[in-house]
């Protein structure tokens with residue numbers, strides 16, 4: 001599958017690109033600075049032996065069959081408006097964290113991003129509750145597999161994203177419709193506080209036991 005990552009040169013973007021390149025996906029790292037993205041892509045390609053390319057945000061949005069939204073939340077609305085035609089109808093995996101920039105509990109970052117896009121797309125929220133430092137450590141120091149909570153309204157898109165989550169090495173946990181992201185946004189804030197409290201150094205994760 002061809003995966004476009006908007007913000008592909010960032011910590012999350014690089015970590016996800018590495019994981020998916022190892023599974024044979026073609027990755028397009030989208031950046032405001034295509035030369036920088038090409039450098040990063042070459043490095044990941046040589047590390048993983050995968051197909052990773054650097055490009056601008058527009059091409060990553062247009063060419064990606066699945067597009068990962070990995071920009072700072074504050075910049076998303078502006079870029080989504082600019083890229084709306086490229087993103088129309090796509091599976092968009094929103095990994096961004098609004099950190100209180102939306103009315104907590106009443107809406108969510110992903111719902112606001114969906115409104116900003118102004119055209120229909122299949123939005124799935126995922127990876128919000130996973131620190132970047134854990135992307136290459138999908139099991140913790142005790143060998144417990146980390147969970148990745150995700151949600152969305154389109155069954156088939158969620159199936160695709162669940163498979164991508166599994167390929168990172170996390171257990172996908174379906175949290176239901178897109179509006180469940182209102183809770184995921186808040187879980188991020190608590191996760192950061194708890195990680196500090198437990199001196200987790202960015203390695204804490206939420207785990208659902210059954």
Ligand SMILES: NC(=O)c1ccc[n+]([C@@H]2O[C@H](COP(=O)([O-])OP(=O)(O)OC[C@H]3O[C@@H](n4cnc5c(N)ncnc54)[C@H](OP(=O)(O)O)[C@@H]3O)[C@@H](O)[C@H]2O)c1
Nearest residue numbers: 007009010011012031032070071072073075096097131132
């Ligand atoms: N860090 C975590 O542990 C973590 C965990 C879960 C979710 N998230 C979320 O994932 C997203 C990415 O986080 P990150 O830690 O990877 O951030 P990051 O390392 O700062 O990377 C973000 C990328 O966004 C691009 N960017 C920055 N400002 C921009 C702007 N004004 N317009 C367009 N692109 C811009 C930059 O790429 P260029 O300079 O190459 O354009 C940068 O590489 C954020 O929304 C964050 O809340 C982070």
